[in-house]
Amino acid sequence: MNGDGSKGDGSSLISIVAPAYNEEGGLTQFALRVDAVMRSSASAYEIVFINDGSTDETLSVMRSLRATNPNITIVNLSRNFGKETAMTAGIAHAIGDAIVIIDTDLQDPPELIPEMIDGWRAGYDVVYAQRTGRAGETWMKKTTARLFYWTVKHMGPVPIPENTGDFRLMSRRAARALLQIPERHRFMKGLYAWIGYPQKAIAYRREARFTGRSKWNYWQLWNLAIEGITSFTIVPLKLATYLGFLIALTAFAYGLFMIFKVIVFGEVVRGFPTLLSVVLLLGGVQLIVLGFIGEYLGRIFDETKQRPLYLLESVSWSAAAEERTKAPSSNDVRTPKVVGQR
């Protein structure tokens, strides 16, 4: 079992954590669909919206939604911190017994949530949605995604399930584990896998965006891939060692061969082009390896600064969260000791 008390009964609360960055066009539709789904599954719920420093009307749309639906918490960040951090902020402010992370652009169908809840009730700590199709995505994005999963699978210590995003349900225990991870560089896909606990996949078709467009460009995706690799494996650092050995050995053998040639055949030393290309090759290899080291060094630098993960501009709590502070309880989740809030 997943170690949470209140679930077989009907009293459990589901928190739906929804990060939004410039999503003014789809939020109302999103809230409507979530509400319809949660009503029909007869589960008590709250939506935890995170306004990740949007520059459009996202915040005021959230506020007007909250005016008619008391089940909404709004976590308003001080600026744009990126989705990974926004999700962490949302989880930290969610008070539910289970927490669902979902995109607000309606690419993740809320209709899947009841199935996730069933999985959770059956004892799984994490129920993640695994996409079967990537509608509306380019060939290029599909290929690069496949390449990324392959690399991480062969380099990392924990396998990351393929074609899985952030859309998932987590038990309170799994969410607590996630909040205990103090890393500034939060590669969430890896962290979900790292925490372990019983996990289950459910298949779904990822839809095209409702409105607007993806905030990810290829440069950001590339950086995310580097993030994924560097935060979970030091294989690139080891690569330098082995590459060094290989080149040194080859050079040594080649040296012996040259001496042999000079002694036996009395050949004069030739090969300025060879010399140049070897020097350039080695220079290049050394710079690449320095770059590897730099990637890790930069991350150490970021982690040692110990900055808070995010800053809050304001928080408006849902009715359920307000309720919970009024009734003093031994496990008040509203003031958790979490990263980013010190």
Ligand code: UDP
């Ligand atoms: N998002 C966010 N902060 C950001 C970028 C994105 O909170 O800096 C949210 C965005 O509003 C959406 C989700 O993260 O709800 C996924 O973003 P997007 O659709 O751009 O990514 P994709 O679906 O292409 O992976």
Ligand code: MG
């Ligand atoms: Mg999207």
